[in-house]
Amino acid sequence: MRITVLSGKGGTGKTTVSTNLAYALSKKYKIQLLDVDVEEPNDHLFFNIDFYKEESVDMLLPVVDNNACIRCGECAKACQFGAISVFPTGTLVFESLCHGCGACAMVCPVDAITEKPKSLGKIKLGKINENLEFGMGLLNIGEPSGVRIIRELKKHIDDNADVVLIDSQPGTSCPVVESLRNADFAILVTEPTTFGLHDLSLAVDLVKEMGIPSGIIVNRDSDDTTIIDDYAREANVPILLKIPFDREIAKLYSEGKIFSEYLPEWEEKFLNVFDEIKGLVK
Known part of the structure; x- marks a missing residue:
């Protein structure tokens, strides 16, 4: 199963969801986590990764004589x-x-036209543990689009993995569309704010246009507002999980730690999320 984690805006918690879901699922399944937020990948900050491969991603530019x-x-x-x-x-x-x-x-x-290679960035592949493989892309500074790097990274998808988790870029632009291509399910991460709701609606429109089933995870959830719940009912998109605005979770995240590793009840909650996704995909 291929699951893409995305959000309409940055800072909602895609990395939080991707890394914790990957960690929890690796306890029972063979997982591959791909960080395709090539402008600013950061999943690797939460794991000790043994990188074994690095490739340059090039594009051929025309040269006129x-x-x-x-x-x-x-x-x-x-x-x-x-x-x-x-x-x-x-x-x-x-x-x-x-x-x-x-x-x-x-x-x-x-x-009169020949071609020369130009480096756009690179991809790196590594291993976290026996059940958790990792890959990431990194776009060179100044390059306008990371689509080619995402495509090259996705060529290394492990067909033997039980689940491939793809941590997408924020927004709904071309790189996000590429990260969603051939996905079985999309997790839409949002926050209970007006900005979060606005950009969530854009992400929902995108996955519906692409015909990909989806569910919502609300990060930094608060009992003070129900705007995400109201929208989810209206759009007919299930809410898979709510992660509270919690000081302990925030502290662990700021220290570069997977909070579900230190708060075992959350490991079970992320496993339950995957069980619900399997039902939605069927």
Whole structure:
């Protein structure tokens, strides 16, 4: 089973849910945890990981030989992203707009375009314990999109794992869509605030559009408001778990500790969440 953990906004507790769920499930199942929040991965801060593999993720950028270029403009016509322009003085490539599709090199009638690799970031694979494998991606500073890194990391999904947990980026942009692709279930993490509700509704719309069953986990829950409960009933999305606004949990998190390891009752609660997910997927 592939489960993606996402939220409409940052800071709601995706890392909290992903790491604690992975820890709890690893007691009974073979788990792989992938941190695809490639702009700022932080799941690794909560585990002692023995990394055994690191790969660079590259993209091929076009290089134009303006001595051979005949200024025909075919490359510019083929580019859907406006990344290449033809002027009387030569052809110019805008690297920040290029998606590395290779169309320009394919259509050039005089073979004036070659390609060079450019590093976008890297992926790392490691092992936490016998039942818990780990992978993460890291986007280079200044790069506009981490989709390619997420795709490369997902190529290393372990088909022998009982559960693959994918900790997504916040928001509902292209990297989040990529992290949801081929998922069996989506956990939507939110907080009981107006901002949390607004962005939760965006995430719900996304998973419904993609046809992925989902459930909500409310982090930093408070008895003072029921806005998430009211929305969940209206949207017909089940609430799987509520994690209270608790000082002990916050203290353990700030120390980089998995709180379900130190508060055993929470290990059982996360296992119950998975049992409920299995029923929803069926």
